[in-house]
Amino acid sequence: MSKTVGIPKGLLYYDFYPMWKTFFEGVGSKVVVSQDTNKKILDEGVKNCVEDACLPVKTYVGHVINLKEKNVDYIFIPRVVSVERKKYLCSKFLGLPDFIKSLIGDLPPIIDIEINYYKNNDKFTQNEFIKIGRMFGKTKDQSLKAYFKATHQQKKFESLLKEGLTNLEALKVWEGKNLVKEESNYDLKIAVIAHPYDIMDEYISMGIIEKLKNMGAQVYTMEMLERDLILEGVSMLSKEMFWNYERDILGAGLYFLKQKNVDGVIMVSAFGCGPNSMTEELLERIYKREKEVPFMLITIDEHSGEAGIMTRLEAFTDLLRFNKKAVMV
Ligand code: SF4
Incomplete structure (x- = not known):
């Protein structure tokens, strides 16, 4: 056996x-x-x-x-x-x-x-x-x-x-399972950048990606970006990052900021993560300085409550819609 x-x-x-x-x-x-x-x-x-x-x-x-x-x-x-x-x-x-x-x-x-x-x-x-x-x-x-x-x-x-699938979706397709057909009437584009294990584990992330989709946002993750786009983003930094996941987080964050091809960026970070304590601080400062794309940092830990996450996501998507309307007026 x-x-x-x-x-x-x-x-x-x-x-x-x-x-x-x-x-x-x-x-x-x-x-x-x-x-x-x-x-x-x-x-x-x-x-x-x-x-x-x-x-x-x-x-x-x-x-x-x-x-x-x-x-x-x-x-x-x-x-x-x-x-x-x-x-x-x-x-x-x-x-x-x-x-x-x-x-x-x-x-x-x-x-x-x-x-x-x-x-x-x-x-x-x-x-x-x-x-x-x-x-x-x-x-x-x-x-x-x-x-x-x-x-x-x-x-x-x-x-x-x-091709634009999240790691969880890609795993399902790879295993021959069918994906639930998604609504395609999204009116927001949001990049969610994080270590994959922070956002693909639906229990510890409290289903952040699904919640955003249900709120009308098309979600992009850093794994969907081609490597040269990540490198393009990270080339804005003066020093090389020797951890590959942190390089990808920074590269994706800076790429979305430079291209302005999403309405907002959410960084999800795990409590107790040493490398992220540096990348989140760096990204937050750059986004605040540039004031081009709204940025929100969510830190998850074993005590995070679903209601708190929901409120923050709702507030963020409301803000992005308000911004879009303000630009259109
Ligand atoms: S410390 Fe951060 S990078 Fe290291 S395993 Fe934990 S979450 Fe991942």
């Missing part, structure tokens, strides 16, 4: 699930994903994590506990150092497997390979995936075949994002 590998539905799940799932199935295992975030998962995460961790890491801890309860044979918690040449991820990702092991006892074996594309050399990460293949009795060639199939599926998923 195939061994089961649990993948926690948090952090980079929203960016790399197609690759990871395809690879694990390619080496003959069965993938089990934790449940969608709910109160129990978040409460368990908060209870078992250190207090000063960021909200997405606390939530991730809850997902690992959920998988432990499902009695999977392994849990995949990679040490993701870099997903792009000469760029790093936040240090939380670098120590994630050790951090989780130190918090939760009696876990099934953790598959904690290192994912590291810093040197633009696929070889290092390929070898790490070959190590996984070996655990499942596969030869180097069989593992490489699974790896290349996985990277191909990942590219398919990423091209769906560039």
